[in-house]
Amino acid sequence: MSRLIKDRRPVAEDPWHSLGADEPPPEPERAVIVPAERFEAERALWLARPGSLGVRIGPHCGLEPVLDVLDRLALIAIEFPTFRDGRGYSYARLLRERHRFQGELRAVGDVLRDQLFFMARCGFDAFELAPGQDVEAALAAFEDFPYTYQPAADGPATAWAR
Amino acid sequence: MYRYTDIDQRMIEARVAQFRDQTRRFLAGELSEEQFRPLRLMNGLYIQRHAPMLRISIPYGLLASRQLRKLAEIARRYDKGYGHFTTRQNIQFNWPRLEDVPDILAELATVQMHAIQTSGNCIRNVTSDHLAGVAADEVEDPRPYCEIIRQWACFHPEFSYLPRKFKIAVSGTEPNDRAAVKIHDIGLYLVRNEAGEVGFKVLVGGGLGRTPILAETVREFLPKADLLSYLEAILRVYNLYGRRDNIFKARIKILVNALGVDRFREQVEDEWSKMDRAALRLDPERIAHFRSFFAPPAHERDAPPLDPALLEADRNFALWYRHNTVAHKVPGYRAVFVSLKGYGRTPGDMTADEMDAVADLADRYSFGELRVTHTQNLLLADVREADLYALFKALDALGLACANIGTLTDMICCPGLDYCALANASSISIAKQIQAKFDELDYLYDLGEIRLNMSGCINACGHHHVGHIGILGVDKKGEEVYQIQVGGASSHDASLGRILGRAVPKAEVADAVGRILEVYLRERRDGERFIDTCRRLGSEPFKQAVYGAVESAA
Known part of the structure; x- marks a missing residue:
């Protein structure tokens, strides 16, 4: 069982392979998430692959590596090195709101139950929980408020609709 | 004041349920201390020297009498029978048990109170002018905008894990700023432009602590409609580019300083130009909706003025009237300070019995509402002049009519070493030392307007940098000693004080203050305030008075 939540449901098996910095590429059809630094260094190679492509972004590198290829990416993973790094x-x-990215937006790293509500509001639809997190229990967090x-990525403020 | 809708009520109840579950998981070992820490801080809960400290939000200082009674009840039931009002218009309890905090929050929710975002690296309680809606000098009442900002900032999904805490203050007047706007991360003045439209002057990057900096102007005029989108642009730039590698360099003031205000402004304006401003636009109907909550109370028309014979007959009343009440824009009314700075009191502290009694006075004389001031007093904002004498008698009987507002002993003071885990030195004992030395009201009146601010450590909760006289407690090899500075101010003409020299021993602080005051009394020109004498003379004569000519020359 994975620790992945997608569209507020647990995912039994993650269809994506998250690639390490030096790991050899998997078979061409396999959906793969490539670290941003590696993607930048080998863009042509990754964009030519038939399999679905995702890029993993760390907090320091920002959105620059992906902005011109958003329509080619089926997934962007955003890393939380610690849950306190916002x-x-x-x-x-x-x-979501400015660049209209339509693919999967996945929170990875130190992803904990108590931040899920805010993450979902900002446009994340997938959450790879940190080790030790209880996936079933975490689902309740989407109903915290x-x-x-x-207004945020999930639409206008509902408390304003009076 | 703002009245909760069903939606607001359900939101704070949801917050109580969320925090109850978080506390349960922490106590069950499911959440680590590190994971729980920001969660409890965002509910105002610190772990302090003796016990947890719970800071409860009083949005922009407005309090209904029933809320003050609830605070009294909490003080009795969960604490040791008192609370401490802060410079950010909140109240702190120093002795609750962690296990009780969810119940305390549930109690607070029954009177539309909470501890949401009173600490942590998020947008904190918005503060404002305690004379909002009362003072004749304001361009417009700032409170509707405070409430608009409060709601926007509440559970903001993007800005709840900022590099560091974030404080916003709003004032309806720039020239008579009573909200210390320039020492906030974002300061807003309501201003009128050349076309006569009312909007905001936006300042960014103020703050005290170990790197005191006054905020700089980022925008001279922001239309009201764009308030929230502009705040969001500033916060986004800060969230993305503020430093996260060093807690001492993480405030927005450091970012503004590093970039320079012009480059910072460019970044904000660039972000703002790309934003979906329409989603956050405040249309006139929305603003009118929020303004409707702050309509003036039903003041009596042609309320009679104060009978001057009372001032003649009772000198104590006359002094109290002169020092502890201020003009109201409605004829026949005054705003009345409830001094929490009387002799022997811990500045800003109030007992549960006093809270109950003052809540009754608010019901009787001021439409059931109170305000907490930035200087840690309470204010009854709408008192009929004809009721002033009765109110004075009632406050005097409670020991809350010390006629020292705006004088030396109306000190701002943090809890210091007596409670705070961060403090290096006691502040309350120094406050009492100063109260004891300067207990002659006539001497205080002769000194005139002086702001004395005191902090027990470099974090500067007592705003010592912007006191006309500032005192900072430091630890020197296990001994509590005190740095003294002069020349600070927190209003429109804000300035940072200058340290006079080496720290003085604990027993000598009040004497050192006395020598500073002697210089002022000797050197002042007609009608010159202490701060103006400081500015004219510089710090040298004060330094000489405290340390002697030889040492200061060395």
Whole structure:
């Protein structure tokens, strides 16, 4: 069983292979998530592959590596090196609201139950929970609050609709 | 004041349920201390010297009498019978048990109170002018905008894990700033442009702590409609580019300083130009909706003025009237300070019995509402002049009518070493030392307007940098000693004080302050305030008075 949540449901097996920095590429049809630095260095190679392509972005590198290829990416993974590093929330909103990214937006790294509500509001639809997190219990986090006070990637503020 | 809708009520109840579950998981070992820490901080809960400290939000300082009674009840039931009002218009309890905090929050929710975002690296309680809606000098009442900002900032999904804490203050007047706007991460002044439209002057990057900096102007005029989108642009630039590698360099002031205000402004304006501003636009109907909550209370028309014979007959009343009440824009009314700075009191502290009694006075004399001031007093904002004498008598009987507002002993003071885990030195004992030395009201009146601010450590919760006289407690090889500075101010003409010299021993602080005051009394020109004398003379004469001519020359 994976620790992945997609569209608020547990995913038994992750269809994506998350590639390490030095790991050899998997078979060409396999959906693969490539670290941003590696993607930048080998763009032509990765864009030519038949399999679905995703890029993993760290908080330091920003959105630059992916902005001109968004329509080619089926997934962007945004890394939270620690749950206290909130840059990923801004990246997610920018991707969804400004750049209209339609693919899977996956939170990876130190992804904990208590941040899921905010992450979902910023446009993440997939969550690879940190080790030790209880996937079933974490699903309740999406219901933490019944309304919203500000517009975000999930639409206008529902508390304003009076 | 703002009245909760069903939606607001359900949101704070959801927050209580969320925090109850988080606390349960922490106590069950499912959440580590590191994971729980930001969650409890975002509910105002610190782990302090003796016990947890719970900071409860009082949005822009507005409090209904029933809310103050609830605070009294909590003080009795869960604490040791008192609370401490802060410079950010909140209240802190120093002795709750962690296990009780979810229940305390549930109690607070029954009177539309909470501890949401009173700490942590998120957007904190918005503060404002305690005379909002009362003072004749304001361009417009800032409170509707404070409430708009409060709601926008509440559970903001993008800005709840910022590099560091983030404080916003709003003032309806720039020249008479009573909200210390320039020492906030974002400061907003309501201003009128050349076309006569009202909007905001936006300042960014103020803050105290170990790197005190005054905020700089990022935009001279922002239309009201664009308030939230502009705030969001500033916060996004900060969230993405503020430093996260060093907690001491993580505030937005460091980013503004590193980039320079012009480059910072460019980044904000660039972000703002690309944003979907329409989604956050405040149309006139929305603004009118929020303004409707802050309509003036039903003031009596042609309320009679104060009977001057009362001032003649009772000198104590006359002094109290002069120092502890201020003009109201409605004729026949005054705003009345409830001094929490009387002799022997811990500045800003209030007992549960006093809270109950003052809540009753608010019901009787001021439409059931109170305000917490940035200087850690309470204010009854709408008192009929005809009721002033009765109110004075009632406050005097409670020991809350010390006529020292705006004087030396109306000190700002943090809890210091007595409670705070961060503090290096005691502040409360120094406050009491100063109260004891300067207990002659006539001497205080002769000194006139002086702001004395005191912090027990470099984090500067007592705003010592912007006190006309600032005192900072430091630890020197296990001994509590105190740095003294002069020349700070927090209003429109804000300035940072200058340290006079080496720290003085604990027992000598009040004497050192006395020598500073002697210089002022000797050197002042007609009607010159202490701060103006400081500015005219510089710090040298004060330095000489405290340390002697030889040492300061060395």
